[in-house]
Amino acid sequence: MMAKQKSVSVRKVVRNNPAATKNARVWKFGDNIDTDAIIPGRFLTINNPDELATHCFEGTRDEFAKKVNEGDIVVGGRNFGCGSSREHAPLAFIGAGVRIVIAQSFARIFFRNSINVGVLPVVCKDADRIADGAKITLNIRAGYLEADGDRFAIEPVPEFMQGIIDAGGLVEYAKKLKEAPTCTR
Amino acid sequence: MGTTIVEKIFSRKCGKDIRAGEVVMAPIDGAMIHDITGPLAIQKFYEMGGTKVFDPRRVIMLFDHQIPADSINAANNHVYMRAFAKEQEIHNYDIKEGVCHQVVLEKGRTGPGEIIVGADSHTCMYGAAGAFATGIGSTDMGFVLKFGALYFKVPETIRAEVSGKFQKRVGPKDLILAIAADIGADGATYQAIEFCGKTIGKMDMAGRMTCCNMAIEMGAKAGIVAPDKVTWEYMKGRRKMKPFVLESDEDASFVQKKTYNVSNMEPQVAVPHNVDTGVPVSKVAGTHIDQIFIGSCTNGRFEDLKEAADVLGKREVNPNVRVLIIPASRDEYLKTLKAGLIEKFVKAGALVEAPCCGPCMGGSFGLLAPGEVSLSTSNRNFKGRQGSTDAKVYLCSPATAAASAITGEITDPREV
Numbered sequence: 001m002m003a004k005q006k007s008v009s010v011r012k013v014v015r016n017n018p019a020a021t022k023n024a025r026v027w028k029f030g031d032n033i034d035t036d037a038i039i040p041g042r043f044l045t046i047n048n049p050d051e052l053a054t055h056c057f058e059g060t061r062d063e064f065a066k067k068v069n070e071g072d073i074v075v076g077g078r079n080f081g082c083g084s085s086r087e088h089a090p091l092a093f094i095g096a097g098v099r100i101v102i103a104q105s106f107a108r109i110f111f112r113n114s115i116n117v118g119v120l121p122v123v124c125k126d127a128d129r130i131a132d133g134a135k136i137t138l139n140i141r142a143g144y145l146e147a148d149g150d151r152f153a154i155e156p157v158p159e160f161m162q163g164i165i166d167a168g169g170l171v172e173y174a175k176k177l178k179e180a181p182t183c184t185r
Numbered sequence: 186m187g188t189t190i191v192e193k194i195f196s197r198k199c200g201k202d203i204r205a206g207e208v209v210m211a212p213i214d215g216a217m218i219h220d221i222t223g224p225l226a227i228q229k230f231y232e233m234g235g236t237k238v239f240d241p242r243r244v245i246m247l248f249d250h251q252i253p254a255d256s257i258n259a260a261n262n263h264v265y266m267r268a269f270a271k272e273q274e275i276h277n278y279d280i281k282e283g284v285c286h287q288v289v290l291e292k293g294r295t296g297p298g299e300i301i302v303g304a305d306s307h308t309c310m311y312g313a314a315g316a317f318a319t320g321i322g323s324t325d326m327g328f329v330l331k332f333g334a335l336y337f338k339v340p341e342t343i344r345a346e347v348s349g350k351f352q353k354r355v356g357p358k359d360l361i362l363a364i365a366a367d368i369g370a371d372g373a374t375y376q377a378i379e380f381c382g383k384t385i386g387k388m389d390m391a392g393r394m395t396c397c398n399m400a401i402e403m404g405a406k407a408g409i410v411a412p413d414k415v416t417w418e419y420m421k422g423r424r425k426m427k428p429f430v431l432e433s434d435e436d437a438s439f440v441q442k443k444t445y446n447v448s449n450m451e452p453q454v455a456v457p458h459n460v461d462t463g464v465p466v467s468k469v470a471g472t473h474i475d476q477i478f479i480g481s482c483t484n485g486r487f488e489d490l491k492e493a494a495d496v497l498g499k500r501e502v503n504p505n506v507r508v509l510i511i512p513a514s515r516d517e518y519l520k521t522l523k524a525g526l527i528e529k530f531v532k533a534g535a536l537v538e539a540p541c542c543g544p545c546m547g548g549s550f551g552l553l554a555p556g557e558v559s560l561s562t563s564n565r566n567f568k569g570r571q572g573s574t575d576a577k578v579y580l581c582s583p584a585t586a587a588a589s590a591i592t593g594e595i596t597d598p599r600e601v
Contacts, residue, residue: 041548045258059574
């Protein structure tokens, strides 16, 4: 009954950098893009990323689901992914082939969900200066991105999340743990 | 240097001094899953190699978003979760009890000083009971189900001190909409908001729940009220706990200190399409409304419905507006029923539905068509939240909703 999901690891996203290797384009959005906009409530009975992707940004930007290509990048302004905790939002991105989201800032739950399921959230204070349709290359280790030739700094992922990325996402991280190393020990 | 209530909760749990900014793997006292985010969480639990949940007594399961099942997909999700509950010996409240956050509190599934997570962003509501409560995604929840622990970056705290006495027909929802407008939709991201001061001290649990519920609308990880007499009174008969002192030290390090005075506060309305857009009701009075929703985890308690009934008086709902009233839980429904309010609402021309999330989640029923306008006591007015992205949602208190139900347009509850 439950559709098996594609196994995606953020580590691979970082290593393969789909944006740099493909003719990826930017889908530009504004501030406060909420998870209701990414995937409306009426589609939350769906758990399959490919099916979710067909409704991604429905009503907000209908062309997205039709025209998005593997490796495309979503760029937002401040507070990207605010609102509902629905993990269906980053899963819809996975189904759509989007592995990287760049924003000036992210809402907390979406940020964590993204890393957990294999979408890399990249904080770039100048994300508002990236144009819709721009071509982007990311250099995550060096800490910058280039959009249509302009170079902007990006922030490193918080250290404790890096461990989860290195493991290949939270599922992989959890598989290796016999028990959780809690603060009580 | 003293510590905040949040730092104290983590320090108590870990048995050592923990400060904001530290990353800890903390043990979890409770974990809540519902019909929307639960199926994915269970799937992740299995993918992580989970076979038995960390402690079935600490897992809270219920269905509230799409009940009774409104599609075959929803019914399938319910079936999947019921099977998991049976396999894992988890008590499942199923579709019978109401909206998750209300049920967790009224069934005493959390209490002061505890760390509880829910696969729903409004989990922060349990801060009303002095718990550190935060919403998480399904994969994090899968991890919690397996290990009974989760990584947290201990948040800094914004202290919001509230003083003054509410005018008649002005209350906690107006306060929290005003606070959200002040702090902004991302003004508390990665932080906790502690509500304190004389006004909070006098506020009942229902009002505290409304305030803590909407902490997430400012990006906050948690909202919290230090447990006091009101809290411990509420805990009686719900959760076996001996009262203890849990409060921020006066010399604790707060990231911000805010003060609010409610004495001259007007009823507030958040205008489309963000929650931090609260304005005094006078600025939007007269706006035509197609649908009114009184309910949700934010404002579906007996106190809210009583306030709405008081405003309504013996008057009927305006023929040009449809009114949906949904108590937040079975207990709240029964209280409303016994007080005679359900009959009153039905006679006035409102639809009273069984406890559930209703139109708030914009996926089950009560959806809006393009061009329609909703006035809602719930917590979000995002574009498309209650249906069409060409519809509009305004947020308000139960009193303002009831006053507007009489006139069919946004109306100051002090003037009807």
